[in-house]
Amino acid sequence: MSISVADVEYVARLARLELGADEKEVFAGQMNAILGYVEKLKGLDTDGVIPTSHAVPMENAFREDLVSAPIGVDKALANAPQRSGSFFNVPQVIE
């Protein structure tokens, strides 16, 4: 199993990252080293083992459905890179 530069480009597209040509080469090498190391897990028999997604046993977490003060439009938009009125402004979505 080996990661090529084309694989790196595919994953970068999924992750919405743009990498330079040098970066792609370096990442391909490093990902190969790391994924090569991770291969050791394949040698472990995990048939019938239940996967752990959460460290502490916990059922659904409910709280009381109480009304509280919202954060407010101005505060919510205070960090917006671009704002118009009470909206976040983004580039045209449908081209």
Added chain:
Amino acid sequence: MDTIDMTIHGLHQALESKQLSSVEATKAMLARIEAVDPQVGSFITVTPEQALAGAEAADRRIAAGDMDVLTGIPLALKDIFLTEGIRTTCGSRILDNFIPPYSATSWEKLRDRGAVLLGKLNQDEFAMGSSNESSAFGVCRNPWDTTRIPGGSSGGSAAAIAARQATATLGTDTGGSIRQPASHCGCVGLKPTYGRVSRYGVIAYASSLDQVGPLTRDVTDCAIMLGALAGYDHKDSTSVDLAVPDYVATLPNGIKGLKVGLPREYFIAGLDADVQKAMDAAIETYRRLGAEFVDISLPHTDYAVATYYLIATAEASSNLARYEGVRFGHRSAGAEGLIDMMTKSRSEGFGAEVKRRIMLGTYALSSGYYDAYYVKAQKVRTLIMNDFIKAFADVDVMLTPVAPTPAFKIGEKVNDPLQMYLSDIFTIPVNLAGTCAMSLPAGFSADGLPIGVQLIGRPFGEEAILRAGYAFEQATEWHLASANL
């Protein structure tokens, strides 16, 4: 004793007996930060105005007799904790100008008791790193030897204690990010059990592993801080609704008959000789104190790093999807269209280590690889957790090294991420198992670098490791040494 050298409990006594005001203590800390931070780089943002306003308010509370052990104590936070109105970067360019609209529960709890905020501390970008070298805001150096790393990712949180720039600090620990820097900088660092402390308002890295904890000068301070932080928070549905014990009250109860496990997989060939020496001396100290040692096995230890780097990167790739230049954070100026704007904003804003982990995580979750990597790692995580459950049937706590070597040189491992990842071998299993552990000053290398040992407790067994840590501290003087800076 100088104000900057004081513990929380020491400073509290000075404040209570009116030998000192919080404004005086805070000014002493701010002066110290100004004097030594150019050499150390612990802080990303110093907040002198907020600090002095907080100290004045604390002094009014003290005068009115409304005093808590944390009232008037100058603290600093890793820059991963949201602080309303105060820039919070998480060590990343992508949050360079981010001013949070609300605060983390953990900071609110400390602030409500009258703690004073000195500023926000340096860290690896998005808490991804073991050396603080991935910070976008400059190098943080180890106060014991400024050519060396302070550890990471809470490097600034540990360096600030060692450089005496804050009385105590907060960090976060996903794979060792409190304990390893605490060990490298000679302070006490506790990673509580998953669910013990609220993570509301803490910027997420790997949500099934992240936990908040204190870094302090001694174990008593650590117990004070944990008592203030612990407890259920309705804003964090992963926090656990369990009564919070009085951690300070039980510290002096001693450890006679305490069963201490030594996991044989942690005493591997290749352990640094100075680390081995500190471990041997710690075992001897505990034996003298009446502890009973049990040889135990955690057979899946060797799989922990691989498991961690699949689970943590997968969760990170999902958590960090929120940085897209729409609602907050950096937006690229030179983009055409929405997707290009998101892609360019992320590519300009994230550093190399963050990109690498997002790439690994995205790969591990991508179609065709999900079962082979992510689910496989979750299954091995179950085996690692079971190792701990089994071993804790026979022992009360475990004693292990924190890191295989003392602090390494700045730049030594930056080009070899796998080597960097392997340095977390003794801390990562604790996060995977979800339990608690503490790093405790336990010696120095031949070069004068601090070395810590790790006490691992049962889930929600913080009382036992704090008590064991306190007993060790009473019998040794390692925690009293201070960096010559």
